Each structure stands twice: as structure tokens, then as C-alpha cells.
Amino acid sequence: MSSTFPSERVHDHDDVREDAVGPLTSVLRHPALMAVCLVLGLLLGVGAALVMPRTYGAEARVAVVPADTSAYTIAGYPVGARELAADYSRWIRNEVAAGSWKVGDGATVAASPIPESAVIRIEAQAGSAEEATRAATQAADTLMTKVGEARKGHDPQSAYAAFTSIAPKVAAARAAASEAETEYSRAVGGEKSAASVKSARARWQKAQTELAELQLKQEAAGELYRRQYVDTQGNSTLEVISPAASTGDGLRSALLRYGLLGLGAGGLLGLLLSVMRDRRRPRSKVEPSA
Numbered sequence: 289m290s291s292t293f294p295s296e297r298v299h300d301h302d303d304v305r306e307d308a309v310g311p312l313t314s315v316l317r318h319p320a321l322m323a324v325c326l327v328l329g330l331l332l333g334v335g336a337a338l339v340m341p342r343t344y345g346a347e348a349r350v351a352v353v354p355a356d357t358s359a360y361t362i363a364g365y366p367v368g369a370r371e372l373a374a375d376y377s378r379w380i381r382n383e384v385a386a387g388s389w390k391v392g393d394g395a396t397v398a399a400s401p402i403p404e405s406a407v408i409r410i411e412a413q414a415g416s417a418e419e420a421t422r423a424a425t426q427a428a429d430t431l432m433t434k435v436g437e438a439r440k441g442h443d444p445q446s447a448y449a450a451f452t453s454i455a456p457k458v459a460a461a462r463a464a465a466s467e468a469e470t471e472y473s474r475a476v477g478g479e480k481s482a483a484s485v486k487s488a489r490a491r492w493q494k495a496q497t498e499l500a501e502l503q504l505k506q507e508a509a510g511e512l513y514r515r516q517y518v519d520t521q522g523n524s525t526l527e528v529i530s531p532a533a534s535t536g537d538g539l540r541s542a543l544l545r546y547g548l549l550g551l552g553a554g555g556l557l558g559l560l561l562s563v564m565r566d567r568r569r570p571r572s573k574v575e576p577s578a
Contacts, residue, residue, distance in 0.1 A: 314562035320556035320566070329554020330547055337546040343413050346420035348428045349530035352376070352406040355439070355523050368520035370408035376435070376526075377401050377408050380427055389430045395423035407529065417534040424532035432526045439522060447513035454506040461502050465495035 315322050352369045362368070380399035383389040391397045393416040402409055408431075413421035468491045475488040 311559055311563050314566045315559060318558075318562045318565060321561055322555070325554040325558030325561065326551060327554070329550040329552070329557065331550070332553075333546040333548070333550020334543060336550070337542040340542065340546075342415075342542075344415065344420045345535040346412045346414075346417065346424040346532050347535050348412075348424040348528065348532035349402075350376075350408045350410065350428050350431065350526050351529045352524050353410070353527045355525040361536055362520060363564045365520060365523075366406070369524060370401065370404070370522060372520055373401040373406045373408050376431060380408075380410065380431060383430075384427065389427060391420055391423040391426050395419055397427045399427070400442060410532075411535075412532070421534055422534045428528060428532065432528070435458060435526050439525065444513055444522075447509055451506060451509035451513055454502060458499070458502045458506050461495065461499040462563040465492070465514070466497045468492035468495040 353486050354365070377399040380397065384391055384397045389397075391412065392414065395412055397410065397412045398412045399408055401407065407574070410424050410427050410431075412420045414420040414423055460531065468488070472485070472488040472492045475485045
């Protein structure tokens with residue numbers, strides 16, 4: 289029966305503790321291996337960025353501006369203009385994604401409002417600088433055309449003119465209805481014939497109907513004028529403040545992105561190899577004493 293002396297048990301415990309090292313310690317034990325993996329990952333990332341097809345970008349900027357001086361009389365117009373820029377940005381993204389707006393084959397277009405402003409940034413990407421610039425220009429032009437078409441029905445001055453032109457007719461119809469009512473009352477109180485009373489009542493009803501129709505038209509014209517007068521969209525137009533221009537081919541961002549990915553992958557590989565190398569090291573054995 290073999291026996292193990294206390295000194296041998298302590299020595300064996302030290303060997304096990306020495307072998308069970310952490311990942312960081314493994315990396316520190318093999319710096320050359322880690323350096324090789326990092327360099328290799330960086331080179332692979334840079335190589336991937338260089339061989340991948342380049343994407344060229346272009347940007348145009350369009351601003352929501354007042355169509356005339358009456359826009360400045362609208363309460364909260366600056367806030368409304370910023371919200372309108374955000375709505376137009378979503379409109380561009382949705383229409384381009386749905387294929388309703390043509391921006392060129394292979395081109396992608398995105399739009400977003402610049403924070404705390406009424407400026408819309410239209411960004412396009414394509415296989416060449418010319419295609420990207422053309423796509424951004426087409427998106428900006430299409431937006432301005434659509435907004436211009438929507439503004440054709442916005443004419444508060446015409447609505448106000450219609451309202452004022454109906455006012456005299458309403459006054460005359462009101463007077464006629466009042467006169468017809470008086471004649472009807474006299475016919476009823478004067479003990480006139482049934483035919484005269486019926487005729488007077490018919491004239492009164494007709495006058496009331498004409499008055500109601502004119503009042504309805506006047507109210508509709510007034511509501512249209514009030515709505516158009518305070519409408520931010522109707523009182524705004526678009527203006528190109530920065531025509532579409534190329535922003536580069538994106539090589540620098542691709543090198544940075546893939547280079548960092550390569551470094552990360554190389555670091556993970558170096559860590560894994562370092563740990564595996566330490567675990568494969570043979571443990572020291574203690575020969576038991578006889």
C-alpha cells in the first residue's frame with residue numbers, strides 16, 4: 289500500500305494551480321503569437337475592404353421655407369416647418385422603397401432631417417459618383433415637384449374672396465326671408481283665403497331655403513380660408529440649398545470598418561490559440577517515494 293507524504297500533496301497542488309491559468313495570462317505568455325494573429329487579422333480586413341466593390345455616395349440638401357410673408361404670422365411656424373421636414377423625409381424613404389420614385393438602377397436613397405432645423409438631407413449611394421449624384425438629384429427634384437403639385441390647391445386669397453363675395457348675397461337672402469315671414473304672418477292674421485296663406489307660406493319657405501344654402505356656402509368658404517391661412521404645409525415651399533454633390537467612394541470608412549473587424553477576429557484567434565497552447569502543456573508529475 290503506497291502512501292503519499294504531505295510534501296508531495298502540496299507539490300502536486302502547486303502544479304495544478306500553476307497549470308490552471310487565465311486567458312489573460314495565456315496571452316501574456318505568448319505575445320508573439322498574439323501579435324501575429326492581430327497583424328494577420330488586420331491584413332485580412334484591409335484586403336477585404338480593398339477587393340470589395342466600392343460604393344460612391346452623394347448628398348443634396350433641401351430646406352422647407354415660407355412661400356410668402358404670411359407664413360410668419362402662423363403661430364409655431366418654425367416647429368411646424370421642422371415637423372414638415374421630418375414628414376417629407378419619411379415620404380422620400382417610403383416612396384423610394386416602394387419603387388414609386390425612380391432614382392436609377394442599383395442606387396439607394398435615404399433621407400433624414402437635420403436635427404433642430406427644417407433642412408432635409410438626401411443621401412444616395414451607387415456604383416459610381418455620377419450615378420449617386422444623379423440619384424440624389426432625382427430624389428430632390430421629385431420631392432419638389434410633388435410638393436409643388438400639392439400646393440396648387442392652396443390659395444387662401446381666393447378662399448377669402450369667395451367668402452366676401454357671398455356675404456352680400458347672404459344679407460339680401462336674410463332680408464328676403466324676413467320679409468316673406470312678415471307677409472306670411474299678415475296673411476294668417478288678416479283672415480285671407482287659404483290659397484293666399486298657402487302662397488305666402490311657400491314664398492317664406494323658399495326664402496329660408498335660399499338663405500340656408502347661401503349660409504352653408506359662406507361657412508364653407510370661411511372654413512377653407514381659415515384652414516389654408518394657418519396650414520404650415522400650404523404656406524411652405526421647398527428650396528435647394530445644396531445641390532447634389534459627390535461625397536466620395538467610402539473607401540476610408542470601409543478600411544476602418546473592416547480593419548477593426550479584422551483586428552477583433554485576430555485578437556480572438558490569438559486568445560484562443562494561446563489558451564489552447566497552455567492547456568496542451570504537459571503537467572509536471574511527482575514521483576511518489578518508496
